[in-house]
Amino acid sequence: MFFERPDAGETAVLVHVDFQDEQEREDPGEFLELVRSAGAEPATLLSGSRGRPDPRSFIGSGKVEELREALAVHDAELVIFNHALSPSQERNLEQSLKCRVLDRTGLILDIFAQRARTHEGKLQVELAQLEYMSTRLVRGWTHLERQKGGIGLRGPGETQLETDRRLLRGRIKAIHKRLDKVRSQRSQNRRARSRAEIPSVSLVGYTNAGKSTLFNALTASRVYAADQLFATLDPTLRRLEVEDVGPVVLADTVGFIRHLPHKLVEAFQATLQEAAEASLLVHVIDAADPDRELNVDQVEGVLDEIGALDVPTLKVMNKIDLLDSAPRIERDGEGRPEVVWLSAQQDRGLELLEQALSECLADDIIDFDVTLAPEQGRLRAGLHELGAVREERFDDQGRTLLEVRLPRRDFLQLMARLGERADDYLPEALRDRPVWEQQ
Helix, strand or coil: CCCCCCCCCCEEEEEEEEECCHHHCCCHHHHHHHHHHHCCEEEEEEEEEECCCECCCECCHHHHHHHHHHHHHHCCCEEEECCCCCHHHHHHHHHHHCCEEECHHHHHHHHHHHHCCCHHHHHHHHHHHHHHHHCCCCCCCCCCECCCCCCCCCCCCCEHHHHHHHHHHHHHHHHHHHHHHHHHHHHHHHHHHHHCCCCEEEEEEECCCCHHHHHHHHHCCCCCCCCCCCCCCCCEEEEEEECCCEEEEEEECCCECCCCCHHHHHHCHHHHHHHHCCCEEEEEEECCCCCHHHHHHHHHHHHHHCCCCCCCEEEEEECHHHCCCCCEEEECCCCCEEEEECECCCCECHHHHHHHHHHHHCCCEEEEEEEECHHHHHHHHHHHHCCCEEEEEECCCCCEEEEEEEEHHHHHHHHHHHCCCHHHCCCHHHCCCCHHHHC
């Protein structure tokens, strides 16, 4: 006899198991944050240790009995596991406990569903939910068969299970088509930015590292930011002016988390592609988190999965106010910015980040003096138009003496447009060599 699933309640009994394998371990503190972010009320946390999961109930029959007692004591209607359950384990637990059971993947999907605001974000979450649900269409529901009827049809007809699966497949196919259109539009936008040679910078990092707070501080935006997991979900793009570079597109992307469900990574491919095709990644790290190195590994794992691990990256150690540390820039052996320490919440060190962005995105800035004859007015006008002239003087012969600073690419394009040779104006030390090589 199959039971009828009740509606999910908000009072929840939580289950966390410590495994011997480090790769299988989850953080109970992060688990509590996830549960609260989803809006559930934790009644108690049932914990234990196992060498490996029980194939039938994940936690074993003894713990199932403890769980049943905890549900009765706290009058709870929901059990949430800090682990991914197989469909059969989830079904067996629900049959034994006669209540709704949610695993870690389902919990994260629930949070994503609450936070999605844009049409694209809602489609991505729905796709991940449907693909997750498709493996959990089991006979735990009240109606098992439904007669299709009609001439020529005999027997029990199409079962409700088959109908649900068919409807799910149809909806998943429709969402894939709509998301393909979104990917195409995003790709066109990126190509347009590339043709206009506008660099793009994507903020990435573990959830709750402070990406949205930093994004707001840099762009004076009002993106929702809160001290909770997945406070923002939908990608936000803003224009940012960077010295020596000009306009830059800054993207705030979804936060990552330990063991981020693979289906979510697939569903958010269109969004995460902004990171994969960025000119620069800014990896925001919670400097005060004792597990920050583990979090960095998790973020890099997802970046590797979406093909973004080779994108140039600038690390930002955020929340230094919690460490009583001073803002600073750490550089590599060649003098290029590698890590910026700052506090986005207190606006400390933002100018250092802007300086580092300028150096990372325009690491081929050239400084030189040039003397122009009166008949070279077109070149003088072109340099002024690019905003490259720092100082201008005139000598007794009517020549113009200019102090110039601009990206090498812009200077080469100007020379090509005027039909001039760049090396005729550049000092020998700057010819065909990036400026950082001379430092």
